Amino acid sequence: xxxxxxxxxxxxxxxxxxxxxxxxxxxxxxxxxxxxxxxxxxxxxxxxxxxxxxxxxxxxxxxxxxxxxxxxxxxxxxxxxxxxxxxxxxxxxxxxxxxxxxxxxxxxxxxxxxxxxxxxxx
Numbered sequence: 240x241x242x243x244x245x246x247x248x249x250x251x252x253x254x255x256x257x258x259x260x261x262x263x264x265x266x267x268x269x270x271x272x273x274x275x276x277x278x279x280x281x282x283x284x285x286x287x288x289x290x291x292x293x294x295x296x297x298x299x300x301x302x303x304x305x306x307x308x309x310x311x312x313x314x315x316x317x318x319x320x321x322x323x324x325x326x327x328x329x330x331x332x333x334x335x336x337x338x339x340x341x342x343x344x345x346x347x348x349x350x351x352x353x354x355x356x357x358x359x360x361x
Contacts, residue, residue: 255329256316
């Protein structure tokens with residue numbers, strides 16, 4: 240098993256929640272496991288979608304599928320099923336929503352040094 244892949248036990252816990260099962264209309268998704276590994280690779284490395292390794296297939300296809308699953312609530316069901324895991328390895332954070340304080344970004348501080356007005360200061 241590669242470093243960014245989902246283990247067999249966790250995959251068995253969620254396989255029934257994934258779209259594209261043989262009983263569903265449309266094509267069966269025999270690559271659900273590979274797709275989940277691609278999403279985990281993106282989440283764990285923090286890389287943009289275009290940097291997805293070729294072994295996972297075209298990045299734009301994976302991204303569109305990720306988006307469709309999000310809109311259908313598939314990720315919410317998966318995270319709920321894996322909710323007992325304490326390591327939070329499936330936590331996804333979009334860094335575009337995290338803002339640093341302006342001082343952390345290198346802005347000049349406007350605080351001026353003023354002499355003390357306390358008696359005896361001087």
